[in-house]
Amino acid sequence: MIKQNQLNESNMKPMSGYLAPLVRDIAPSGIRKFFDLVTASKEDIISLGVGEPDFSTPWHVREACVYSLERGNTKYTPNAGVYELREAIAEYLYDSFQTKYEPANEVLVTVGGSEAIDLALRALIVPGDEILVPEPSYVSYSPITRITGGVPVGVETFAKDQFKLTAEALQACITPKSKVLVLSYPSNPTGGIMTYEDWLPIAKLVEEHDLIVISDEIYAELTYGQKHVSFATLPGMWERTILVSGFSKAFAMTGWRLGYACGHPELISAMLKIHQYTVMCAPAMAQVAGLEALKHGLGEKDQMVESYNQRRRLVVQGFRDIGLECHEPQGAFYAFPSIASTGLSSEQFAEQLLYEGKVAAVPGNVFGLGGEGFVRCSYAYSVSQLTEAIDRIGNFIRKL
The missing domain is CATH 3.90.1150.10 (Aspartate Aminotransferase, domain 1)
Incomplete structure (x- = not known):
C-alpha cells in the first residue's frame, strides 16, 4: 500500500x-x-x-419478477425499453390523464424518473442556457442543470398562493437566455398542485417565449380531491413538453428504479442517444414488474x-x-x-x-x-x- x-x-x-x-x-x-x-x-x-x-411492492408484482427470473429473463432489452411495457405506459397515460403517445418512438423507459430528468436536461442544454425552476422544488433539478453547463433560475412560489406557480412570478424571471421550464406538480416538497385554469397563463408564457417544458409528474396519481392535470394536455403544449414519470411513488416501487419519459419523437430520440451510451437499458426484471403493475396493480x-x-x-x-x-x-x-x-x-x-x-x-x-x-x-x-x-x-x- x-x-x-x-x-x-x-x-x-x-x-x-x-x-x-x-x-x-x-x-x-x-x-x-x-x-x-x-x-x-x-x-x-x-x-x-x-x-x-x-x-x-404488491406481491403479484414481485412474483411476476421472480417468475421471469426463473425463466432466465436476464438479457438486455431494447434501449428504449420492452415494447409491451412502452405500449402499456402509453395506454395508461391516455386512460388516466388523456395524454397520447406512440409507444414506438415517443416513450422511453429509464432507470427511474431521475434518469429521465437528467437525459432531458442534457439533451436540451447548451452552456449558458437558463433553466427556470419553480421553488421550493425537488433538490436535483438545479445541480443537474449546473453539471450540464446551464444556469438554474429559481422562480419563487409562496404558501399564500398554496405554492402554485403564478404567471407574474414566471414572467419576472424570463430573459432572452431562458430555454427550459422545469415543472414539478404535484410538488415535492410542498404538496401543491396546479389546476387547468392555473396552467393556462403559464402555457401562454411558454408559447410567447418559445420555451421547452420538462414536466415531472411522478406524483400525478397522488392527488386528493382534484384530478391531476398534465401540462402536456394544454393547447399547443404537447409538442413543447417532455413528460417524466415512473413507478416509484404510486406503485411503491422505489428500489426497482423504473421510470419513463414521453414526448415529441425528436426529443425522445435525442434522449435515447444518451441513454444507450450510458446505461444501455433499464433492468429487464424491473420492466417485467412495471408491466405487471400497470396491467393488474391499479386497484x-x-x-x-x-x-x-x-x-x-x-x-x-x-x-x-x-x-x-x-x-x-x-x-x-x-x-x-x-x-x-x-x-x-x-x-x-x-x-x-x-x-x-x-x-x-x-x-x-x-x-x-x-x-x-x-x-x-x-x-x-x-x-x-x-x-x-x-x-x-x-x-x-x-x-x-
Missing part, C-alpha cells in the same frame, strides 16, 4: 484538483444528509425525511392513495394543533409546515428536532427559494409513527 507521505513527495495534486469544478463544488443532497444521520444513529428516531412509500394503487389521504389529514391537523401553520397539501405525500414562529432557521430547527426531539425532517431551505422557514415532513409512514412523531414535535416546540 502506498503511504500518504509517498504521495505527498510526488508531483500529484490534491485529488480535488483533478475533479471537474462543476461537480466538485456541488453540495451533497440535503435530503440524504438527514437520511444518513438517521441511518447512522442507534437511537429511537422517527424519520419523516425520505419520500418513500411504507408499502411493499392496489388506489388503496394506497386513500391511505395517504387519511394520513394527510391527520398530519396537517396535527401540526396545526401544536401551533405550526401548515397549508393543506393537495398532492404528493408531504406536509410543509412553517416553523417561523419558533425563531429558528430551517436548518437549526431540523437539527435540534433530530437530536432533542428524536424526529427527522428535512429543512426547507435545501429546496431553494421560499423554503426557508419551513420543514418537509413525509406522511408516507404508518399512522402510529405519524402520531408519535407529531407528539414528539409538539413536546420539542414546548421546550424551546
Whole structure:
C-alpha cells in the first residue's frame, strides 16, 4: 500500500484538483444528509425525511419478477425499453390523464424518473442556457442543470398562493437566455398542485417565449380531491413538453428504479442517444414488474392513495394543533409546515428536532427559494409513527 507521505513527495495534486469544478463544488443532497444521520444513529428516531412509500411492492408484482427470473429473463432489452411495457405506459397515460403517445418512438423507459430528468436536461442544454425552476422544488433539478453547463433560475412560489406557480412570478424571471421550464406538480416538497385554469397563463408564457417544458409528474396519481392535470394536455403544449414519470411513488416501487419519459419523437430520440451510451437499458426484471403493475396493480394503487389521504389529514391537523401553520397539501405525500414562529432557521430547527426531539425532517431551505422557514415532513409512514412523531414535535416546540 502506498503511504500518504509517498504521495505527498510526488508531483500529484490534491485529488480535488483533478475533479471537474462543476461537480466538485456541488453540495451533497440535503435530503440524504438527514437520511444518513438517521441511518447512522442507534437511537429511537422517527424519520419523516425520505419520500418513500411504507408499502411493499404488491406481491403479484414481485412474483411476476421472480417468475421471469426463473425463466432466465436476464438479457438486455431494447434501449428504449420492452415494447409491451412502452405500449402499456402509453395506454395508461391516455386512460388516466388523456395524454397520447406512440409507444414506438415517443416513450422511453429509464432507470427511474431521475434518469429521465437528467437525459432531458442534457439533451436540451447548451452552456449558458437558463433553466427556470419553480421553488421550493425537488433538490436535483438545479445541480443537474449546473453539471450540464446551464444556469438554474429559481422562480419563487409562496404558501399564500398554496405554492402554485403564478404567471407574474414566471414572467419576472424570463430573459432572452431562458430555454427550459422545469415543472414539478404535484410538488415535492410542498404538496401543491396546479389546476387547468392555473396552467393556462403559464402555457401562454411558454408559447410567447418559445420555451421547452420538462414536466415531472411522478406524483400525478397522488392527488386528493382534484384530478391531476398534465401540462402536456394544454393547447399547443404537447409538442413543447417532455413528460417524466415512473413507478416509484404510486406503485411503491422505489428500489426497482423504473421510470419513463414521453414526448415529441425528436426529443425522445435525442434522449435515447444518451441513454444507450450510458446505461444501455433499464433492468429487464424491473420492466417485467412495471408491466405487471400497470396491467393488474391499479386497484392496489388506489388503496394506497386513500391511505395517504387519511394520513394527510391527520398530519396537517396535527401540526396545526401544536401551533405550526401548515397549508393543506393537495398532492404528493408531504406536509410543509412553517416553523417561523419558533425563531429558528430551517436548518437549526431540523437539527435540534433530530437530536432533542428524536424526529427527522428535512429543512426547507435545501429546496431553494421560499423554503426557508419551513420543514418537509413525509406522511408516507404508518399512522402510529405519524402520531408519535407529531407528539414528539409538539413536546420539542414546548421546550424551546
